[in-house]
Amino acid sequence: MSVTEQPLTQNKQTLENSSRRSFLKKMGIVGGGLVVGIPLTGCASVKFPNAMDGDLQPNALLQITANNDIYFYLPRSEMGQGVYTGLTTMLAEELDVHPGKIQVKNVGAHEEYANPEYGLQLTGGSNSIRVHFIPLRQMAANVRMVIRQAAAQVLQLPLDQIQTDNGMIVANGKKLPYGDFTKVAAHLSLPEETPLRKKADFKYIGKHSKRLDAVAKSTGSAEFGLDVEFAGLHRAALKRCPVSGGTVKSFDDSKVKSLPGVKAVVSIFNGVAVVADHYYQAKATLPVLDVQWELPETLSDFSSDSTEAGNGKQLFKAALDSDESDNAHKEGNGREALKTSDTVVSGEYWAPYLAHATMEPMNCTAKFTGNKLEIWTGCQNPGVAAKLAAFYGDVAKDDVTVHSTFLGGGFGRRISSDYVAEAVSIAKASGFPVQLIWSREDDTKRDYYRPASMAEFQVGLDKDGNIDSWNVKRSGPNILPYTIDEVTDAMMPGFLPDGMVDWISKAGYGLFDGWTVDPTSVEGLFEDYDANHKSVDHVTVDPGLPVGFWRSVGHSFSGFFKESMMDEVAISQQQDPVTYRLKHLKSNPRLANTLKLAAEKAGWGKPLPEGHYHGVAVHASFLSYVTQIAEVSVNNGQIKVHKVTCVLDCGLAVNPEIVIQQMESGILFGLTAALYGEITVKDGAVVQSNFHDYPILRMNESPDIEVIIVESDEAPTGVGEPGLPPIAGAVGNAIFAATGKRLRSLPFKLS
Template sequence: MGKWTRRAFLGAGGLVGGGLALGFAFAPNRMTILSGDSDASTAELNTWLTIRLDNTIKVIVPHSEMGQGTQTGLPMMLADELDADWSTVTMEQAPATETYANNDVARGFVLGDTTLPESVSRMLDFSLFKVAQIAGLQITGGSASIRFTGQLAMRRAGAAAKHMLLQAAATRWDVPVESLSANESIVTHATSGRSATYGELANEAALVAPPVEPTLKSPSDFTIIGQSQPRFDIPAKVDGSAAYGIDIQVPGMMYAAIKHAPVFGASFQAPNVEQVKASPGVIDVIEIDGAIAVVANNFWRAKTALENLELLCVNGDGESMTSAQIYERYAEAALSEDGSYDADEGDVANAMLGADKIVRASYQVPFLAHAAMEPLNCTAWVQNDKCDVWVGHQNPLGARKSAASAAELPEEQVTVHNFMLGGGFGRRSETDFVEQAVTLSRKVGAPVKLIWSREEDIRQDRYRPAVANHMAAALGADGMPTAWQNSYTNSGANEPGESPLTQYAIANQSIKGVDVSSAVPLGAWRSVGHTQHCFFNESFVDELAAEAGQDPYEYRRTLLADMPRHRKVLDTAAEKAGWGTPLPEGHARGIAIEQSFGSIVAQVAEVSVDEFGQVKVHKVTAAVDCGIAVNPNAVDAQIESGIIYGLTAALFGEIEIDEGCVVQSNFPDYPMVRLQDAPEIDVHLIDSGEAIGGIGEPGTPPIAPALTNAIFAATGKRIRSLPVSKHDLA
């Protein structure tokens, strides 16, 4: 492919065997019409859509499926603009190549949800496309697939294809294009009664120049978007046929089990390698960066042999580190006058001086592991001039880049075969396990399937950062806040930058982060910085309401007077939860609201605490404004999912460090919400018609404060550090 220009254009062309292919082409000139039989030129078209002569439609989706339903939602968006017959639509996952890199994820992350003027936005599109190319982004994360790829690529491609099909029919019948209509994959000329299927028109449509700016439907004309459709991926997930990375079988494949130096940053000695090498089925014991792997002819043999391997840590930087010390250090650091400001508005000091009441509180949340159900794994096969990688990854292009580096091959010689992900939550956007598999395959000269044990998964994660903070607020005579102060620790991995901000209208604000670090490796964890900061902000505003002697829902409502979308979400959650209505003895409700990734979610938790201090979450009512819900049933599922994921963390989640090592190791000591702990969840979607927001993450942040605010309402005990399980509530 030649040098790319800065702009992407819609390109179209014919297909081998007939039909229409349409996609964005990055090419020196705008028109990249494909010839019908040239594979070389086919490769240049970043295809989003094909229409075959048999009237079937295939949508190519550049995002990974990890249960969030994006591989159904994106085709729905395209099919709606195309006015396609949904029953004939199938999908296929895009290959890991640069043309599918999504700079909009980068834009969403860097800019949060700030709306920018169009002119600035266009400049950023270019600069961030470069960034995306360089960073190898083809990420599924940041709750971005539907709102960016769906809005910017899928809908445009569908609308463009429809335009071309209508144009082809107009030419064929020699009638004005305005006299035609399209519905269910059929173009009709009502006056003459003529009609043709998309398949019948596809060859001629391929000759029509694609429109540069196709006209998109107004939401009131949607026929597929907004109607729940069964997800494409589900049937294979109930009969065992769905293929995850861990399921790949490559002829001649060997199996590897791995153990890392348990102390972060430590090196180690392994005195009995020779003995372990002689274990049944073992092919080799291989030391790689910071870890040692046993390769055998079956995973269990590799795992069993590895369990007999002695590892002696030496020279660990963090060998005396404990999480208690880290938290203490963070709490101290957050007292610092220094820091970088997220908000510095009005005159906080002056407002504090004139306050009727000053409220102060300090909060802290721990490190957390991701614990996706499918343990980390990757299969790699490095041969002389090529490398194949089989993996379920949130960032297949990033995985390719890392694999190429480990294989010492050009990226073009690396093929990433992306599979279903058995959960990602941010962990599967990292590439450590990919590099390891490639390195092992190189060393043994055969395909190697590397599987981490659950213990390694918990102990060698890229953890959700622990954060400590100190908050203060000034209350006026009416009990409402006149100043809001927040100094928190920032150890990185805290994006998006908006997450520490308060959503409430408070005139004087000082919100700043103080940089801290530790030897604990950090990464993105579902909803990223919003998990910590929503807990802080929504707990503290609850404390202010209590200090003011006001109802916590009404208090928030007053503070959101000028934010109608937020207010409607808050009101809906409260109303549907029966806020203020009588509850069974010992039950109480708590409320919280958070805007994240372009969506607003409020939750009301109904809990009880028994005489032994045991917390039971009976019900969670959620109200969600994600603009337009593309596949409402899948949106409900994501909110249910976000609540359970956040509830596990709030109730039980803590990664502790002792002598430099992670204490927890597996589900018995890193417990999860199970069926018996799962509350009834009632989700209400609000169709605001605003810009489409993300949905994979926004369900998670509000549950922790909704829960602890409910515990306060039930017991009078304010929980300022998580998890709940370490507090005595008896």
């Protein structure tokens, strides 16, 4: 279960991922989902819209009608990362249809749409293209084959005289739409192992094809969760305890009930909701709604800027300095090897809590019709959302229908479904169909934050100044207990008594004290560089602020920590940061290759404009390899990032343009964190509230970005997250080059 228990192999990331999966399995939160591929069996319980006699519906993902309309039911959530186009491109390739001809539909919740790697209908972990790359294409190839077989039968021709071209059967010099043969094809048994196209024969994969959602998103016609509308829909605003986890002790709605538009005031599990005709009416009532709160135990005592011992950053520091740690990973003699080091270079790093700040605030629409419940939301986890809705709505799981929309940003925030639980509770308590809208303030103050983290490195060098041992210890909260806590309600069989569910749910916290380490707490701190000895230790310290999956997860802080430390080590030995890194990347050739290419493209070591300095960082995550070189100047304490050169090896790039965009996106997301991002806490309440005190990088602050994709025949790997982890390190290292100041805390502050 811990990373330690796994034997070492060359591909350590695969190990981490499998370790995470086995952990989830052991925790019993992986449902009975699919392990490999998508089944090709029909599924009677999946309802296809527009179904017509003569349709070919080989599975829950694809439908070809007799009119030759081709529908693809998108199993992953589109949140900007490009699966809407990417998965469709893969399907189109083997179906031999232009991607633009395929009509893509967002799907509700159903086990047929489970992520093949997680067994849950989850979009996250940058795995969508990778895990669907073979199964989706295989399914499409089989379907194309069965249509050819049907055409051979109908046209009385041998199969080898039946070819295809862009959704048409080509035979005898004629072109006939696939739809002409779907009725016959539907009665043939689907072949299973049709050969897939070779890379040289690809028509769509690896080529530039337009984003299929760009027209809708450029004309205001794409539907997001917040855009849901129907007759009788009311709007709700929710007043929550300033401290997360607080509950309602009592409330007085006498000043609220008579206000314009107000239809109901209801108390739910975490606050008091006002239901009104319009959102602005509901929201306007909250300041005069009087609620007394029952505060949660631990978080209320926490202030992140406090200098008292046992509080604020001191809490993390004390944990780091304690002897209470769990070993997460050991190679060679681990920390013991420090005793024989010629030199030891140390560094202590800090990264704060961060909010996701998706542009579309959290929201969910819920409507009861008798015992049936419908919800509308854009989320990364519709299966869990459905089960949470059933739990909070007190209806059978089969009586919940999920309508999925586009997501106005995800970045891991919409893996959690807290807003679904709230909307369903409000609809149930008030009797109205409601759309719960979070204000920006709600969204900033009630997140599952990127966990604050502190880490100390001790790097032992041999007499030649090369790394002999790499030792790191991290303190901070773990993500998985919060995830378990949320999904336990949803996933536990209904017959378990509540007390039992509570016990299992809370047990998650204890699990990390003493006998295992959450892989997301230490990932990225130690894997990339060669060293004879390694040790990774962990101390859990958790003030109680909810934490969750934030774009690139543990790598979001470990990339900065590790790459700043590596720079410190190289510089302590008066060695060039690129050369020194390359010396220690002999077992990591793909990462080394991105570094060599980036140094060449950015002109590393060559003269830069007056006052400009380069900083470099490398990081492998989600099975992809990235180097970034930042060109930075510092004037009067102002940090300006002029240019970022980014080289990525993600295997085969299915949609190169989207891959480039995802690198740009990760870089700008990471730059916001490096320059501005910080969530602080006062007496348990989050201090920041909106974009004035939680700023997001704007166009005028954004650098030029050049992205180079390494040509590769390897299978595709992640792109949504891997662009983020190196950027803070690259900028920090450039700041050091410019000023001689080593900034070991995020966000960067020079004064």
